[in-house]
Amino acid sequence: MSAVDRSEVRAAVAHRGAREFTLETVALRDPGPRDVVVSIDATAFCYSDWIALRGDSGLPELDPDPYPVVLGHSAVGTVVEAGRDARHRAGDRVLITATPECGECFWCRAGRIDQCEQLFVPPPVIGRLADGREVRAPGAAATYAELTVLRDIQVFPLLPEGEGLADAHLAMFGCGIVSGMGAVVNVGEVIPGSSVVVVGCGQEGLWMVQAARMLGAATIVAVDPIASRRALALRIGATHAVDPGEVAPRDAVLDATHGRGADTGFDAGGTLESVGQAFACTRLGGTVVVTSYVRRDSEVALPLFDLALRGRDVRSSQSGRLDMRRDQQRFLPWLASGAVDADAMLGTVRPLERIDDALTASRTRTELTPVLVP
Ligand SMILES: [Zn+2]
Ligand SMILES: [Zn+2]
Incomplete structure (x- = not known):
């Protein structure tokens, strides 16, 4: 059923204690019934990933040692494969964000999607390295890769208001x-x-x-x-x-x-x-x-x-107490009209291979939002 090759996916992998990323090939796992596989068009580099990479976030979700990991949690891409019961279909243009919206828990029903009970889960396994070791995804999105596999609840169809926007701008939306x-x-x-x-x-x-x-x-x-x-x-x-x-x-x-x-x-x-x-x-x-x-x-x-x-x-x-559908409706027209300046917020747009330059730019605060294009 798979129309895409998930066996050799280029990804920026962080190993325990490393001060930089390594570009490696990951064999992505099969999507579960509620998962989707997304081809990443552009992803924003986030300073919080640097905190995670340093390994001193103090997050119990990252204990025991989750490494090796693929980070990244704000991206624009296209669904290329969808699990049987997933909300999205192959071909859907989507935004990825770190905060899930299960739609069924107490908080989602109470209008507090930002506290969805599916937030802060232990990092899921997304696949294996060439040597067979499992790779996990703190943030459960793993967008620093050509393709990622994740829960459909962290993936939101791009509204028509965003269709003309640059990938680099849309990559910043989810964070x-x-x-x-x-x-x-x-x-x-x-x-x-x-x-x-x-x-x-x-x-x-x-x-x-x-x-x-x-x-x-x-x-x-x-x-x-x-x-x-x-x-x-x-x-x-x-x-x-x-x-x-x-x-x-x-x-x-x-x-x-x-x-x-x-x-x-x-x-x-x-x-x-x-x-x-x-x-x-x-x-x-x-x-x-x-x-x-x-x-x-x-x-x-x-x-x-x-x-x-x-x-x-x-x-x-x-x-931001997000609601990805409501907030797209509010904010995408501001971006599309130029009423807010998205270019001013962008750092350099680089290929994924140059993720360490994005890390340096983020760590030294020389760029606001480096963007990576896998
Ligand atoms: Zn972020
Ligand atoms: Zn929920």
Whole structure:
């Protein structure tokens, strides 16, 4: 029944302790009844993969040792084979994301797809290396490969609104775009005329800046230590940019907001410090949106007086509380019309063979979103 050869698939494999990827041939397993095989057209390189590759994420899902692994969780591609009961059919253009939507669990039914009980499962086996060892996929997507096999619940048909868009732009949808723009639209619920601070202007933070501008925020303060990222933030919608090494972010935000603090504060810095800064920069009665997890066992201390008596709400934003169908409808027209600048978010588009250059660019923060074309 298989129309495609799954026996020799080029993939970027990460071995335990390795500081780089190796291009190897993987024999993909047969798809199960609810699995699909997807030919990857383009996949975004994500900094969280570097964390996974370093092996210090503290995620119990990665214990015992899952290596060797194929990483990658945000991609555009085409279904080439579908299990008997899968939601998709061969030929479907699809987006892949890390967060599944089973549609049947308590959380999916409650409209909280971001917490679907199929999230954070132990890494599934996707196939075998030439020497017979099993290869697993933390993130359950394994998009750093020519072909991948995954659950149909992490695969979403591309809506017609996205048909004309470049693969490199669509590759960013399942991670940077839904996480960043979703945090602003779905979680922070920014309103016209309001004030916003974004702490950390990597890909997620800069998508937040763009979404805040789209929703009509009047004051958008971008905080980042890297000058080029502050400059880009100003170009794509920030009204103020702050180097936290020079000015305390809270002082800068108070200056920009009549001494009150921002209506909504977004943490996108990936550090404990960025969480604290987003909280400190947000006004009494405002909303703080947290995206940094740092490590599974990390904890933050926040002033209890402000939490209990000063009305600062703290909201969690796992992948921007995504709903891939709804969010495609909202965000793809913004991309298609050029209302949000997707090119500004792109790093270099490289063949999969050059994934180590993407890793370096991500690790050294010289590119926002490197994209790989298998
Ligand atoms: Zn990601
Ligand atoms: Zn579910």
